[in-house]
Amino acid sequence: xxxxxxxxxxHKRMKERTDVGTWDLGSTFPNLANKGVGFTPKDxxxxxxxxxxxxxxxxxxxxxxxxxxxxxxxxxxTAREFYAHPEHIDWRRLGLLEIFEGSTYRNLSQNPMVxxxxxxxxxxxxxxxxxxxxxxxxx
Numbered sequence: 831x832x833x834x835x836x837x838x839x840x841h842k843r844m845k846e847r848t849d850v851g852t853w854d855l856g857s858t859f860p861n862l863a864n865k866g867v868g869f870t871p872k873d874x875x876x877x878x879x880x881x882x883x884x885x886x887x888x889x890x891x892x893x894x895x896x897x898x899x900x901x902x903x904x905x906x907x908t909a910r911e912f913y914a915h916p917e918h919i920d921w922r923r924l925g926l927l928e929i930f931e932g933s934t935y936r937n938l939s940q941n942p943m944v945x946x947x948x949x950x951x952x953x954x955x956x957x958x959x960x961x962x963x964x965x966x967x968x969x
Contacts, residue, residue: 850926851945852937860945863934866927867946875918882908 848867851860871879886908890901912918924946928935938944942956 848946850934852934853941853943854933854937855941861933861937865934867924869919869921870923870925871912871918872920875915879912879918882911 848865849862850865850867851862853860870876886904889904893900926934926944938956944956
């Protein structure tokens with residue numbers, strides 16, 4: 831896992847998407863994909879940040895389609911709110927956004943090893959995953 835010393839400053843350089851490698855058990859080479867990967871809030875702050883993100887999405891849905899600058903402002907403000915409170919972040923846990931349940935999902939189901947490249951390269955052994963969305967909210 832990421833050492834606390836390194837993680838304490840990683841959020842300042844962290845990007846929204848990063849390259850992720852997963853392995854099909856029958857393949858020599860990894861499946862590489864660009865995924866939304868990041869640290870997650872500690873359990874006790876999860877509801878607060880889910881509500882914050884859902885509130886931002888609700889605001890964005892009310893804007894006209896051409897309001898890209900307004901959506902950017904709202905999205906950046908939401909991300910900054912999270913990273914402004916590093917004490918709310920669980921530096922031992924990464925979340926990975928898997929939208930389509932394609933090769934990455936299939937590979938992790940068979941072989942729970944994933945490699946990420948931000949800001950350094952780490953290989954992780956995934957020991958558990960959870961559906962953090964209690965219901966499908968958006969259509």
